[in-house]
Amino acid sequence: MAEHDRPDLIERHGRQERLQHWVVALLFLLAAASGMALFHPALFWLAAVLGGGTWSVILHPFVGLAMALVFARFAAPQWGDNRLLPNDRVWLERLREVIEGRDEHLPEVGKYNAGQKVLYFVMVACVAVLALTGLAIWRRYFAGGLPVGVVRAAALLHALAAFVLVLGAVVHVAAALWVKGAVGAMTRGTVTIGWAWKHHRAWFRQMIRPTGGR
Amino acid sequence: MPLQSLDIVRRSATTTPSPMARAAAEVAVAKLIDTSKCIGCKACQTACMEWNDLRDEVGSCAGTYDNPRDLTDQSWTVMRFSEYENPKGDLEWLIRKDGCMHCADPGCLKACPSPGAIVQYANGIVDFHEEHCIGCGYCVAGCPFDVPRISKKDGKAYKCTLCSDRVAVGLEPACVKTCPTGAITFGTKEQLQHDAAERIVDLKSRGYEQAGLYDPAGVGGTHVMYVLHHADQPALYSGLPVAPRVSPVVRLWKGAAKPLALGAIALAAIAGLLNYVRVGAKEVDPADEAAAEREKEKAHG
Numbered sequence: 001m002a003e004h005d006r007p008d009l010i011e012r013h014g015r016q017e018r019l020q021h022w023v024v025a026l027l028f029l030l031a032a033a034s035g036m037a038l039f040h041p042a043l044f045w046l047a048a049v050l051g052g053g054t055w056s057v058i059l060h061p062f063v064g065l066a067m068a069l070v071f072a073r074f075a076a077p078q079w080g081d082n083r084l085l086p087n088d089r090v091w092l093e094r095l096r097e098v099i100e101g102r103d104e105h106l107p108e109v110g111k112y113n114a115g116q117k118v119l120y121f122v123m124v125a126c127v128a129v130l131a132l133t134g135l136a137i138w139r140r141y142f143a144g145g146l147p148v149g150v151v152r153a154a155a156l157l158h159a160l161a162a163f164v165l166v167l168g169a170v171v172h173v174a175a176a177l178w179v180k181g182a183v184g185a186m187t188r189g190t191v192t193i194g195w196a197w198k199h200h201r202a203w204f205r206q207m208i209r210p211t212g213g214r
Numbered sequence: 215m216p217l218q219s220l221d222i223v224r225r226s227a228t229t230t231p232s233p234m235a236r237a238a239a240e241v242a243v244a245k246l247i248d249t250s251k252c253i254g255c256k257a258c259q260t261a262c263m264e265w266n267d268l269r270d271e272v273g274s275c276a277g278t279y280d281n282p283r284d285l286t287d288q289s290w291t292v293m294r295f296s297e298y299e300n301p302k303g304d305l306e307w308l309i310r311k312d313g314c315m316h317c318a319d320p321g322c323l324k325a326c327p328s329p330g331a332i333v334q335y336a337n338g339i340v341d342f343h344e345e346h347c348i349g350c351g352y353c354v355a356g357c358p359f360d361v362p363r364i365s366k367k368d369g370k371a372y373k374c375t376l377c378s379d380r381v382a383v384g385l386e387p388a389c390v391k392t393c394p395t396g397a398i399t400f401g402t403k404e405q406l407q408h409d410a411a412e413r414i415v416d417l418k419s420r421g422y423e424q425a426g427l428y429d430p431a432g433v434g435g436t437h438v439m440y441v442l443h444h445a446d447q448p449a450l451y452s453g454l455p456v457a458p459r460v461s462p463v464v465r466l467w468k469g470a471a472k473p474l475a476l477g478a479i480a481l482a483a484i485a486g487l488l489n490y491v492r493v494g495a496k497e498v499d500p501a502d503e504a505a506a507e508r509e510k511e512k513a514h515g
Contacts, residue, residue: 008503008507037327038327038350038352039327039472039475040472040473040475040476041227041228041229041327041329042229042476043476044227044327044328044329047348052348053327053328053346053348054348054349054369056348057348057349057350058349099489099493100493101493101494101496103496137351137355139349139350139351139354139364140349140369143351143354143355144364148354148355148360149461149463151354151355152355152461152463152464152467153463155352155355155463155464155467156463156464156466156467156471159467159471159475160471163471163475163478163479166479167478167479167482170479170482170483170486171482171486173486174482174483174486174487174489174490175486177490178486178489178490178493178495178496179495179496180495180496180497180498181497181498192498192503192506193503193506193507193510194498194499194500194502194503194504194505194506194507195498195502196506197502197503197505197506197509198498198502198506199496199498204506204509205509205513208509208510208513208514209513210513210514
């Protein structure tokens with residue numbers, strides 16, 4: 001299990017989880033670029049990412065579907081760690097302090113903080129909506145068999161869910177770059193005990209128990 | 215295909231001006247289909263096939279005169295036959311030549327994400343430029359009349375062009391040229407509205423009290439108009455929409471949602487960056503590591 005033997009490190013994301021994360025990230029970039037190309041003319045140039053407009057239309061649904069499947073595999077085991085607890089409400093109420101970078105008065109945080117948890121559920125919902133509505137507007141296989149009203153509603157919902165997901169991804173990336181050590185957690189898999197103590201103290205206490213973790 | 219001799223007033227997925235430098239102001243053209251003069255001979259369908267080099271598959275009889283049964287990428291116009299028993303108990307055979315209505319406010323063009331795949335000429339014709347079509351089918355969702363069809367052969371969208379290639383060189387559309395009863399006429403929209411008004415007076419005098427012109431305002435008017443004996447009940451004519459309009463869902467999707475969503479995403483990214491430089495990176499310092507080390511040792515006794 002442990003990929004390191006340094007006592008000053010704690011494993012945060014296993015090898016499989018990290019691989020899944022980056023596969024999802026890559027597929028998301030391809031799907032988001034090609035999808036946004038069809039959303040706003042100012043972004044049509046992004047269609048070049050998948051080889052132009054026609055290739056985007058052909059490939060985007062497969063890329064999106066692959067993303068949804070890997071994401072489901074990736075996100076399912078994290079459900080338990082993301083359950084919202086009473087302390088999370090306090091954390092969210094003090095969001096201002098979080099943004100200001102003042103953590104002193106925040107409640108202790110488990111493996112994920114309340115912001116990460118909310119983002120988790122938002123992303124799960126968005127990916128589910130995107131997958132379903134994406135099938136409905138997939139002209140090549142499905143859209144022709146559905147009433148036009150359903151296709152229109154699906155197109156709008158698809159755009160809305162994509163918008164929320166992209167917004168979520170922006171927040172996710174910004175937070176990961178802001179909190180030093182977070183990117184390392186998803187590339188090397190480990191964080192320092194100081195990092196765990198500072199940002200996720202409840203999780204830290206759980207991990208240093210002699211029985212070891214969960 | 216692009217017609218260099220025609221000004222373009224609107225171009226799909228384009229935010230800059232379309233090519234419209236020509237000096238002469240173009241007159242709005244239109245096609246008027248007088249359902250009260252139509253005998254259902256399908257010469258227009260044949261002329262359309264011939265001029266546009268289209269050959270649909272030979273289908274099977276569905277028990278009606280509709281043949282082919284629906285519009286396809288190879289059948290840009292189809293005669294739709296419906297049998298209507300009027301309140302007097304008489305049978306009326308209502309025949310409508312279906313096809314693109316060339317809306318002044320085209321839902322297909324609004325929905326299309328591919329720059330220049332759908333254009334609207336200054337004369338009012340809405341044309342698909344298939345070489346720019348990416349095959350997404352958004353035009354199908356955008357159209358209030360269910361007209362565009364995606365070809366299985368090349369994945370591109372096709373529909374009636376109002377013979378834009380003929381009109382550009384001063385000819386009338388092929389269906390108009392061939393119609394043996396004069397049920398289909400072509401000219402300036404203004405002239406045809408005038409002609410239709412005269413015909414409607416005539417129809418009313420012959421007992422069709424509700425005769426009228428179908429030029430629906432919900433899509434800004436159309437450049438294909440119908441004279442209907444029962445203009446109060448367009449749906450009698452094989453489901454001609456009573457009050458067509460670009461769906462509010464499509465308007466939101468391809469209207470306000472676009473700048474709002476893009477703006478919000480850009481703002482979020484900028485806010486993230488600015489907060490980073492304002493507050494500074496959140497780093498773990500040696501004191502945190504030491505505190506963690508102490509606590510760990512205590513836990514292990």
